[in-house]
Amino acid sequence: MSVEDLNPRARDGVIHPEVRAPHDESERAQDGGRLQHAEAASKPIRAPQTREKQPRGAKVRGDRPIDQAEAAERFLAAPLHQAAHDERLWDLRKKRDASAHGIPEWEELREIASAIKAHTLTHLDHYLEQFEAAAKANGVHVHWATDGADHNRIVLEILRSHGARTLVKSKSMLTEECGFRHHMAANGIEIIETDLGERIQQLDDEEPSHIVAPAVHKTRMDVAEVFAKTLGTDPDNDDAHYLAESQRETTRPYILKADAGMTGCNFAIAETGTVVTCTNEGNADLSGNVPPLQIHSIGIEKIIPKVEHLGVFIRLLSRSALGSPITQYTSHFRGPRKGTEMHMVLVDNGRSARLGLEEFWTSLKCIRCGACMNTCPVYRRSGGLSYGATYSGPIGLIIDPTFNKRKYSTLPFSSTMNGSCTNVCPVKINIHEQIFAWRKVLVEEHQIPALKQGMMKAAGAVLSRPAAYRAAIGAADSALKVLPRFAVYNPLNTWGKKREMPDAPRQTFHAWYKQNRMKDTGR
Amino acid sequence: MSARAGILAAIRANRPAGDYPLPTVPDFTPLVGDDLVAEFGERLKRMGGRVAEPGSADVFAGVRERLDAAKVVASAVPELAGNRDLQSVRSPQEVEDVDVAVVRAVFGIAETGSVLFTQDELIVNAVAYLAQHLVVLLDPADILPNVQAAYRRPEFARSAYAVLHTGPSATADIEGVLIHGAQGVRSLTVLLVPR
Numbered sequence: 001m002s003v004e005d006l007n008p009r010a011r012d013g014v015i016h017p018e019v020r021a022p023h024d025e026s027e028r029a030q031d032g033g034r035l036q037h038a039e040a041a042s043k044p045i046r047a048p049q050t051r052e053k054q055p056r057g058a059k060v061r062g063d064r065p066i067d068q069a070e071a072a073e074r075f076l077a078a079p080l081h082q083a084a085h086d087e088r089l090w091d092l093r094k095k096r097d098a099s100a101h102g103i104p105e106w107e108e109l110r111e112i113a114s115a116i117k118a119h120t121l122t123h124l125d126h127y128l129e130q131f132e133a134a135a136k137a138n139g140v141h142v143h144w145a146t147d148g149a150d151h152n153r154i155v156l157e158i159l160r161s162h163g164a165r166t167l168v169k170s171k172s173m174l175t176e177e178c179g180f181r182h183h184m185a186a187n188g189i190e191i192i193e194t195d196l197g198e199r200i201q202q203l204d205d206e207e208p209s210h211i212v213a214p215a216v217h218k219t220r221m222d223v224a225e226v227f228a229k230t231l232g233t234d235p236d237n238d239d240a241h242y243l244a245e246s247q248r249e250t251t252r253p254y255i256l257k258a259d260a261g262m263t264g265c266n267f268a269i270a271e272t273g274t275v276v277t278c279t280n281e282g283n284a285d286l287s288g289n290v291p292p293l294q295i296h297s298i299g300i301e302k303i304i305p306k307v308e309h310l311g312v313f314i315r316l317l318s319r320s321a322l323g324s325p326i327t328q329y330t331s332h333f334r335g336p337r338k339g340t341e342m343h344m345v346l347v348d349n350g351r352s353a354r355l356g357l358e359e360f361w362t363s364l365k366c367i368r369c370g371a372c373m374n375t376c377p378v379y380r381r382s383g384g385l386s387y388g389a390t391y392s393g394p395i396g397l398i399i400d401p402t403f404n405k406r407k408y409s410t411l412p413f414s415s416t417m418n419g420s421c422t423n424v425c426p427v428k429i430n431i432h433e434q435i436f437a438w439r440k441v442l443v444e445e446h447q448i449p450a451l452k453q454g455m456m457k458a459a460g461a462v463l464s465r466p467a468a469y470r471a472a473i474g475a476a477d478s479a480l481k482v483l484p485r486f487a488v489y490n491p492l493n494t495w496g497k498k499r500e501m502p503d504a505p506r507q508t509f510h511a512w513y514k515q516n517r518m519k520d521t522g523r
Numbered sequence: 524m525s526a527r528a529g530i531l532a533a534i535r536a537n538r539p540a541g542d543y544p545l546p547t548v549p550d551f552t553p554l555v556g557d558d559l560v561a562e563f564g565e566r567l568k569r570m571g572g573r574v575a576e577p578g579s580a581d582v583f584a585g586v587r588e589r590l591d592a593a594k595v596v597a598s599a600v601p602e603l604a605g606n607r608d609l610q611s612v613r614s615p616q617e618v619e620d621v622d623v624a625v626v627r628a629v630f631g632i633a634e635t636g637s638v639l640f641t642q643d644e645l646i647v648n649a650v651a652y653l654a655q656h657l658v659v660l661l662d663p664a665d666i667l668p669n670v671q672a673a674y675r676r677p678e679f680a681r682s683a684y685a686v687l688h689t690g691p692s693a694t695a696d697i698e699g700v701l702i703h704g705a706q707g708v709r710s711l712t713v714l715l716v717p718r
């Protein structure tokens with residue numbers, strides 16, 4: 001099924017005509033043509049000038065289950081933000097399609113990437129040991145961290161032993177997972193994010209809302225407001241070039257003065273002990289090449305066996321994420337620069353346990369491209385912060401519960417089950433099937449008290465045969481015609497309202513909410 | 524138990540059942556035509572890079588204006604002198620004021636318009652990011668057809684640092700508006716100059 005079914009107007013290339021920009025500010029190519037590489041939109045998209053307060057994310061109250069629908073409803077109540085967000089992510093999805101269609105072996109590449117990951121994950125002990133040995137031979141200090149707290153403690157020790165007080169870093173979902181910034185702030189270490197989107201989020205004291213485009217839920221007016229407050233820019237100037245330049249000018253002194261630099265890791269090559277990062281801004285290269293002390297944080301699932309395998313993933317990653325054939329920078333850090341130290345921290349934080357979850361271990365194949373988020377109708381209409389978790393969108397639904405079953409017990413219900421995520425995933429994770437499997441687990445474990453047992457059974461009958469399900473969806477061209485309607489609409493009418501859906505249930509949000517969703521889940 | 528031992532033990536205990544052999548990656552037919560120079564240039568331009576023809580009298584004719592306007596030029600190539608000696612740089616912060624850096628690429632990739640540098644070509648790694656503009660010399664004979672061919676090259680296994688640049692530093696984090704020079708160089712120009 002395609003998302004067009006849920007977005008009839010998307011066929012014309014525009015979902016929200018109100019966010020068409022009056023003029024185009026994007027960079028031009030040498031021949032004068034409009035450029036759309038990196039995460040650039042394929043056409044100018046601009047939220048209307050009318051000021052609309054930025055909707056904030058889900059309310060997080062300790063371990064209490066996140067109420068994603070409540071936050072989603074607030075996002076929908078900010079129509080300018082919602083429209084710009086939806087348009088922008090749908091645009092990325094279309095850029096991804098065009099890019100994928102340009103490669104005849106695309107499906108074969110996905111198969112191979114998925115198989116390389118399956119192999120590596122089932123031999124992870126061997127490859128981690130190989131990676132460690134290679135890195136040590138390269139003169140790198142290798143550390144192992146059981147969880148986020150362990151990671152933060154190790155990094156703090158490294159920094160303290162060098163008398164380091166400031167650290168510049170590039171974007172890393174792993175360090176978000178570890179609550180790294182907050183922990184370091186509490187210990188007197190100043191952390192500066194160098195990615196523009198991530199820096200916007202840091203200055204606004206918000207988590208990243210998207211794993212590739214952290215500030216995609218903000219309009220230029222929101223950014224102007226944040227920068228005016230924190231960087232002293234002109235509050236009335238919301239020109240994107242001015243705002244980006246202001247960030248460049250104010251971040252560079254930190255990069256030059258920093259005692260240490262840190263990057264995350266997109267791929268870690270066992271054979272050579274190499275950490276690979278993919279960025280468009282070049283900020284991982286600045287973080288790794290300027291300060292005298294260099295730290296790379298690596299999730300243990302990032303390992304791939306050999307350099308030749310990297311080619312497969314590099315060809316898939318940026319095309320899936322942005323529709324660009326490659327990121328502007330693909331950096332391979334293998335050994336320290338003369339006179340400096342290089343540290344690598346291998347972090348588990350629940351990954352080895354996830355490996356033992358029969359139905360869910362393949363979620364470890366994820367290369368964090370964000371394609372499943374861009375294509376997800378729920379995500380596009382509710383914003384990443386509505387999930388109240390480090391990972392949002394379809395991939396978040398299947399890995400967040402492994403971090404905290406109670407807190408994230410409701411997230412797997414934030415899906416239309418349209419299967420679009422599974423179709424775009426470059427490493428072929430059966431995302432929507434895992435979403436359904438989580439629903440079952442959470443019901444069985446009473447994280448969702450007696451939630452519609454009958455409904456689960458009925459949907460289960462269809463979904464328990466994935467091949468049949470996919471075939472049926474393909475033939476019917478719509479999940480609506482295959483699944484019981486609640487499985488599709490639960491709780492779609494939050495996100496589907498204001499959409500022209502032929503069969504949308506005639507129910508108000510509140511009526512639906514009372515009926516379909518246990519507000520006090522797990523209490 | 525050490526964290527290392529604990530993690531490895533958990534991985535062994537939780538190993539998923541089943542046999543998952545490492546697939547062989549087949550030789551993919553390059554997506555580009557035979558004219559690698561043209562294909563490379565076209566793709567580089569789409570990624571925001573520029574291509575300049577070397578002049579017959581002056582190799583740097585295509586970027587002469589830029590070089591003449593620059594106060595500080597750091598050259599890592601014998602073809603140009605520059606006025607900042609990279610060999611004598613002690614710490615990366617010293618290249619902070621470089622206007623134009625000139626380096627030679629190890630090779631180019633036609634599929635993506637990328638060029639590769641290692642620490643040997645850059646001399647000071649940071650100059651490729653702290654400079655305002657980057658000028659790259661690339662021998663047309665050094666253009667590989669695709670990413671797969673690139674990852675068969677030995678540089679990746681032996682360099683402390685290797686990096687593929689594809690156009691200049693870019694961001695579109697604000698409403699999808701594409702901006703060059705996010706944190707790194709504002710422009711990247713490739714000059715096709717044989718070694």
Ligand code: SF4
Nearest residue numbers: 366367369370372425
């Ligand atoms: S689950 Fe697949 S599509 Fe989603 S972010 Fe991960 S790799 Fe990308």
